[in-house]
Amino acid sequence: MDPIRLLVSLDQNYIPQLEVLLASVYWNNPGDSMEVYLLHSGIPAPALEPVGRLCERMGYSFYPVPVEDALFARAPIMKQYPKEMYYRLLAARLLPPQLDKILYLDPDILVINPLRPLWEMPLEGRLFAAAAHIGRAELAGNVNRLRLGTKAPYYNSGVLLINLEECRNSISEQEIFRYVEEHKKELVLPDQDVLNALYGDRILPLDDAIWNYDARHYKSYHLASSGQHDTKWVIQNTAILHFCGKAKPWKPGYFYRFGALYLHYAHRAGQFFGLKEI
Amino acid sequence: MDPIRLLVSLDQNYIPQLEVLLASVYWNNPGDSMEVYLLHSGIPAPALEPVGRLCERMGYSFYPVPVEDALFARAPIMKQYPKEMYYRLLAARLLPPQLDKILYLDPDILVINPLRPLWEMPLEGRLFAAAAHIGRAELAGNVNRLRLGTKAPYYNSGVLLINLEECRNSISEQEIFRYVEEHKKELVLPDQDVLNALYGDRILPLDDAIWNYDARHYKSYHLASSGQHDTKWVIQNTAILHFCGKAKPWKPGYFYRFGALYLHYAHRAGQFFGLKEI
Numbered sequence: 001m002d003p004i005r006l007l008v009s010l011d012q013n014y015i016p017q018l019e020v021l022l023a024s025v026y027w028n029n030p031g032d033s034m035e036v037y038l039l040h041s042g043i044p045a046p047a048l049e050p051v052g053r054l055c056e057r058m059g060y061s062f063y064p065v066p067v068e069d070a071l072f073a074r075a076p077i078m079k080q081y082p083k084e085m086y087y088r089l090l091a092a093r094l095l096p097p098q099l100d101k102i103l104y105l106d107p108d109i110l111v112i113n114p115l116r117p118l119w120e121m122p123l124e125g126r127l128f129a130a131a132a133h134i135g136r137a138e139l140a141g142n143v144n145r146l147r148l149g150t151k152a153p154y155y156n157s158g159v160l161l162i163n164l165e166e167c168r169n170s171i172s173e174q175e176i177f178r179y180v181e182e183h184k185k186e187l188v189l190p191d192q193d194v195l196n197a198l199y200g201d202r203i204l205p206l207d208d209a210i211w212n213y214d215a216r217h218y219k220s221y222h223l224a225s226s227g228q229h230d231t232k233w234v235i236q237n238t239a240i241l242h243f244c245g246k247a248k249p250w251k252p253g254y255f256y257r258f259g260a261l262y263l264h265y266a267h268r269a270g271q272f273f274g275l276k277e278i
Numbered sequence: 279m280d281p282i283r284l285l286v287s288l289d290q291n292y293i294p295q296l297e298v299l300l301a302s303v304y305w306n307n308p309g310d311s312m313e314v315y316l317l318h319s320g321i322p323a324p325a326l327e328p329v330g331r332l333c334e335r336m337g338y339s340f341y342p343v344p345v346e347d348a349l350f351a352r353a354p355i356m357k358q359y360p361k362e363m364y365y366r367l368l369a370a371r372l373l374p375p376q377l378d379k380i381l382y383l384d385p386d387i388l389v390i391n392p393l394r395p396l397w398e399m400p401l402e403g404r405l406f407a408a409a410a411h412i413g414r415a416e417l418a419g420n421v422n423r424l425r426l427g428t429k430a431p432y433y434n435s436g437v438l439l440i441n442l443e444e445c446r447n448s449i450s451e452q453e454i455f456r457y458v459e460e461h462k463k464e465l466v467l468p469d470q471d472v473l474n475a476l477y478g479d480r481i482l483p484l485d486d487a488i489w490n491y492d493a494r495h496y497k498s499y500h501l502a503s504s505g506q507h508d509t510k511w512v513i514q515n516t517a518i519l520h521f522c523g524k525a526k527p528w529k530p531g532y533f534y535r536f537g538a539l540y541l542h543y544a545h546r547a548g549q550f551f552g553l554k555e556i
């Protein structure tokens with residue numbers, strides 16, 4: 001079996017979350033091989049060493065890929081959103097040319113079941129596979145479709161299976177930068193808005209309950225599935241639990257249902273791999 | 279290091295829960311050795327085989343100890359409480375005479391941190407170490423002290439470090455059976471009431487927040503600790519998470535905080551060890 005290639009992109013502050021994410025991948029994908037690519041802008045080598053050692057202990061390959069600022073010389077950068085946000089959209093340009101696809105994951109994610117079925121999903125010429133969130137986010141989805149003038153669902157950019165081959169032919173940073181420049185006043189989540197506005201009709205829709213479960217919206221999933229998606233269903237079926245939004249399980253006072261599960265992974269990752277705890 | 283000796287006592291219906299308990303012990307006591315004793319009344323050998331295989335994969339020794347009914351010929355058995363309940367109190371009589379101590383655990387428990395510090399706690403002549411529950415249970419504790427005429431806290435019998443050597447000298451089944459016979463109309467939880475009424479003054483008190491955390495009472499612990507015992511504290515410090523009471527995390531509709539954590543252990547135990555899921 002080919003290794004699953006994971007892509008992450010983050011700044012130094014999110015390294016502890018990356019370690020928790022990797023521990024969750026490791027424990028719930030036993031025997032599967034992974035290559036981990038990290039697109040970053042100048043995280044110093046000593047800060048990356050623990051991640052390298054962690055991957056080594058897991059038997060995963062680790063490829064940090066520093067991205068030069070020059071690429072973004074003409075990119076509109078907004079205060080609240082760093083340039084790292086563009087990296088997933090430009091992965092095809094930034095990663096080694098021999099890679100044909102990669103699975104991008106946000107660092108506020110816990111992987112609780114095998115990723116292999118997603119990895120092997122045929123992309124059939126689409127640029128990305130992604131999930132639109134249901135629940136409260138669904139209403140927002142309609143607003144976002146109106147806002148961006150798109151017809152497709154409003155996809156979340158936190159989990160993206162990226163067809164790198166196809167992206168190399170279809171995506172240009174000029175197009176992205178131009179779009180952001182022209183719409184910067186309306187953009188709410190620039191990378192996600194760009195993904196939807198420019199490429200929404202070339203995205204393969206994923207079931208978010210399995211591949212990008214919004215951990216805040218247990219009640220919405222439960223309701224939307226007529227009670228089928230209870231805690232047990234999530235535990236048995238959801239592979240990617242995404243702790244979206246401002247409330248984070250590693251911050252005090254988090255009260256959503258899967259908070260204790262996240263903290264337990266953080267604790268075990270800390271203990272087992274000798275890491276500093278979140 | 280001497281192996282930690284665990285004692286469980288259950289009927290066949292609780293074998294899946296035992297497997298989850300063992301998986302949680304295994305994952306959170308890495309590198310530590312365990313011996314598992316199971317006191318039971320006639321669970322057929324084929325039903326015990328999966329437990330034996332599970333222990334073998336974990337490198338744990340497994341000792342099923344069938345208990346003959348004859349011992350309970352003169353024991354008062356109440357409808358809602360099976361004779362298995364007496365086993366933990368009579369462990370010294372039922373287990374091999376060379377064992378000096380053992381750690382009894384209810385099967386509705388998840389072990390989320392190392393047991394070694396409890397195992398090595400000096401018993402200093404006491405018969406048991408046990409924890410009294412705080413919170414709503416604390417009020418009940420006062421009622422129970424009145425009811426049983428005891429001065430010590432009302433200890434929960436779900437986690438017991440048992441001083442087998444000392445119990446061999448001090449505990450007789452006649453005394454226990456006589457007590458139950460004389461008080462059977464007042465007894466609410468017979469084994470726990472007997473433990474408290476007869477041996478309450480020879481119990482070493484344990485911190486329940488660490489060694490017997492009542493998973494229903496997050497809010498009470500949080501309040502009683504002036505906010506110190508939040509989810510993160512529990513995950514980092516609590517070793518024994520006890521899913522007391524009628525609501526159980528493996529039943530539909532469980533809504534307490536650590537339910538998803540329990541179900542995740544049940545799911546992983548099922549997947550990793552090829553067991554039937556709860």
